[in-house]
Amino acid sequence: DAKTTQPPSMDCAEGRAANLPCNHSTISGNEYVYWYRQIHSQGPQYIIHGLKNNETNEMASLIITEDRKSSTLILPHATLRDTAVYYCIVREPTGNQFYFGTGTSLTVIP
Amino acid sequence: GAVVSQHPSRVICKSGTSVKIECRSLDFQATTMFWYRQFPKQSLMLMATSNEGSKATYEQGVEKDKFLINHASLTLSTLTVTSAHPEDSSFYICSVVGASGNTIYFGEGSWLTVV
Numbered sequence: 012d013a014k015t016t017q018p019p020s021m022d023c024a025e026g027r028a029a030n031l032p033c034n035h036s037t038i039s040g041n042e043y044v045y046w047y048r049q050i051h052s053q054g055p056q057y058i059i060h061g062l063k064n065n066e067t068n069e070m071a072s073l074i075i076t077e078d079r080k081s082s083t084l085i086l087p088h089a090t091l092r093d094t095a096v097y098y099c100i101v102r103e104p105t106g107n108q109f110y111f112g113t114g115t116s117l118t119v120i121p
Numbered sequence: 122g123a124v125v126s127q128h129p130s131r132v133i134c135k136s137g138t139s140v141k142i143e144c145r146s147l148d149f150q151a152t153t154m155f156w157y158r159q160f161p162k163q164s165l166m167l168m169a170t171s172n173e174g175s176k177a178t179y180e181q182g183v184e185k186d187k188f189l190i191n192h193a194s195l196t197l198s199t200l201t202v203t204s205a206h207p208e209d210s211s212f213y214i215c216s217v218v219g220a221s222g223n224t225i226y227f228g229e230g231s232w233l234t235v236v
Contacts, residue, residue: 054214054227055165098164107218107225108155111165
């Protein structure tokens with residue numbers, strides 16, 4: 012079962028930062044937080060992952076709270092192509108199965 | 122470029138027939154692959170874990186005799202939907218663990234429509 016909860020939908024103005032929250036209050040110490048997004052009718056696309064430190068790559072930044080019970084994915088300058096469903100997933104270190112929650116449908120508005 | 126390839130991307134079949142969907146790992150060998158199903162406006166649901174050279178492991182509630190999985194090589198897993206019915210119409214997606222073990226890559230998905 013999914014260990015994460017996310018708001019069902021969010022809007023963001025084009026060019027502004029999109030901040031997508033995720034709660035994972037039951038996460039254990041060795042479980043990673045992964046973020047994927049799915050554009051309509053396509054397979055999920057990897058965005059970023061982290062354990063406890065904040066992470067940044069060319070796509071986004073991941074901020075994980077000190078207690079690791081929640082995290083935020085930040086898209087620094089949202090574009091219309093960032094409109095998608097964003098999934099936050101907790102991954103066990105020895106497991107490669109992903110149990111998806113309902114995700115957040117992000118709409119970037121011109 | 123793509124790491125995981127699925128074929129076909131779209132298929133329509135008649136009710137009662139069987140249809141096979143292929144998932145190929147393009148860049149590395151994969152002893153394990155995963156199959157998901159996604160109904161419209163819903164999230165992805167893990168169906169089964171495909172293990173090279175051994176039987177697949179199915180999630181609770183997934184009929185193993187209906188969704189046959191074969192992982193005959195380190196780069197290919199197939200999902201066969203047997204005796205398909207309209208309620209099997211869905212988006213089927215596979216995934217593969219990357220060579221580093223840190224990233225999981227998904228295929229582009231296969232749309233199945235049973236008429």
